[in-house]
Amino acid sequence: MRFSTDTIKDHLIIKLEGELDHHTSEELRKKIDQLYFSNNLLNMVLDLRGLNFMDSSGIGLIMGRYKNCKERKGNLSIISTNPHIERILKMSGLLKIVNLYSSIDEIIKG
Amino acid sequence: MVERNYMRLEFLSKSNNESFARVVVAAFASQLDPTIEELSDIKTAVSEAVTNSIIHGYEYKEGMVIIEATIEDNRIEIIVEDKGKGIEDIDKAMEPFYTSKPDLERSGMGFTVMETFMDGLEVESQVGKGTRVKMIKNFKSLSDRE
Ligand SMILES: Nc1ncnc2c1ncn2[C@@H]1O[C@H](COP(=O)(O)OP(=O)(O)O)[C@@H](O)[C@H]1O
Ligand SMILES: [Mg+2]
Numbered sequence: 120m121r122f123s124t125d126t127i128k129d130h131l132i133i134k135l136e137g138e139l140d141h142h143t144s145e146e147l148r149k150k151i152d153q154l155y156f157s158n159n160l161l162n163m164v165l166d167l168r169g170l171n172f173m174d175s176s177g178i179g180l181i182m183g184r185y186k187n188c189k190e191r192k193g194n195l196s197i198i199s200t201n202p203h204i205e206r207i208l209k210m211s212g213l214l215k216i217v218n219l220y221s222s223i224d225e226i227i228k229g
Numbered sequence: 230m231v232e233r234n235y236m237r238l239e240f241l242s243k244s245n246n247e248s249f250a251r252v253v254v255a256a257f258a259s260q261l262d263p264t265i266e267e268l269s270d271i272k273t274a275v276s277e278a279v280t281n282s283i284i285h286g287y288e289y290k291e292g293m294v295i296i297e298a299t300i301e302d303n304r305i306e307i308i309v310e311d312k313g314k315g316i317e318d319i320d321k322a323m324e325p326f327y328t329s330k331p332d333l334e335r336s337g338m339g340f341t342v343m344e345t346f347m348d349g350l351e352v353e354s355q356v357g358k359g360t361r362v363k364m365i366k367n368f369k370s371l372s373d374r375e
Contacts, residue, residue, distance in 0.1 A: 141280040142244035148334065172248075172269075174276040178336040203269045210345060211338050 120147060124154055127227050129161040129193075136169035141176040148180055152187065161193035164226055173204050178211040185217060194218070196226050231261055233301040242287045242294050242311070244280075250296060251275040257298050258305050261368045270346035271305070271366060277339040278309035278362045284330065286313025286360055303368045310361045316354035323352065 120143035125132040133151055137143070155163060163184055167173070181197065188195040197213075198220050199205055208214050220226050236257050240246045251272040258271050275296070282294045297308040316322045322329075323344075328337035344350050349365035 138248055140247050140276055141284065142247050144334075145244075172251075172272065172276075174273050174280070175336050175338040175342050176280065178338050179334040182336060183334045203266070203273075206345075207273070207338075207342065210341060211336060 122147065122150075126158065126160065127223075130164050130227060131155050131158065131160040131162070132164045132166060132223065134166040134169060138172035139167075139170055139177040139180065140172065140174050144176045144180045148183060151184060155184075155187060161188075161191060162196070163188050163193065164196045164198065164223065166223070167197060167199040167201065167204055170201065170204060173207060175207065175211070177204075178207065178213060181208075181213060181217065182211075185213075196220055198222065198226075230302055231300055233299065234260060235299045236297070238296045239293055242283045242290075242292045242313075244283055246294070247276055247279050247283070250279045250294070254296060254298055254307060258300065261300055261303060261305060263368050267366065267368055271307070274343045274346045274364055274366075275307060275309065277342050278307075278364070281339055281362075282309060282311035282313060282360065284333065284335070286311035286315075288314060305366050305368070307364045307366075308361060309364075310359065312359040315356040315358055316352070316360055317356055319352050319354055 120137040120139065122136060123134045131154060165181060185195045196218050200221050238253055254275045255268050255272050279294055292311060292313055295310045299306045321327055323340040325341045326337040328335040343364060347364040347366045351363040354360040
């Protein structure tokens with residue numbers, strides 16, 4: 120699992136690459152939270168396009184970050200174009216509360 | 230038709246073995262010439278079962294996780310077993326969103342994922358003895374695919 124981050128306006132953008140499972144999500148969660156809270160950002164974007172594997176531990180990670188964003192009255196968005204990952208997202212009901220996009224431009228307009 | 234084949238894998242309950250386990254089973258399943266999607270389903274289901282043994286079965290203590298897989302004709306049967314804590318109420322454990330460890334950011338979707346991605350799921354468990362999860366997947370035969 121590798122990841123890179125970027126900030127555009129008040130969005131923290133996290134680009135994930137590789138495999139998101141229980142093993143990789145524990146470390147990742149700490150790093151994301153540290154960035155989000157220490158930089159005092161409002162919104163978060165999880166870019167899952169570089170993932171080639173995700174199981175239900177990924178759902179737990181996304182749910183947890185969603186809660187953090189809500190506490191700050193911010194939004195969490197997901198970018199994904201992988202049908203297998205979308206199946207898991209849909210199954211978990213996450214797509215009812217989190218918006219799914221296919222590119223960063225769709226989220227940050229203007 | 231593929232001739233019967235069998236494998237058994239035993240490894241320490243460490244979280245970095247989750248990817249090792251799913252890759253091994255996927256490589257074994259490749260003998261059935263699965264589609265990318267079918268392989269993806271198997272990897273995800275195995276990952277869920279192995280993760281459960283590590284987190285819930287052994288609760289991060291050391292133990293052995295055992296995987297057995299059998300292929301025959303166009304189906305694979307996968308058994309993931311631990312000698313850990315066991316499950317008190319299997320029906321409740323299998324309910325979508327139920328988790329006994331919400332503090333660890335578990336989603337409670339593991340069994341639901343296994344059920345959805347595989348064609349059969351059976352769970353046997355005894356408190357204090359361990360848990361055995363059996364999953365079956367039928368592959369579309371080559372002739373059906375063309
Ligand atoms: N191998 C196991 N040993 C003991 N308990 C288990 C095992 N697998 C699952 N469970 C129990 O079943 C519950 C549901 O499992 P699952 O659907 O994978 O959700 P999660 O792992 O997110 O909690 C777990 O929270 C745990 O209480
Ligand atoms: Mg689980």
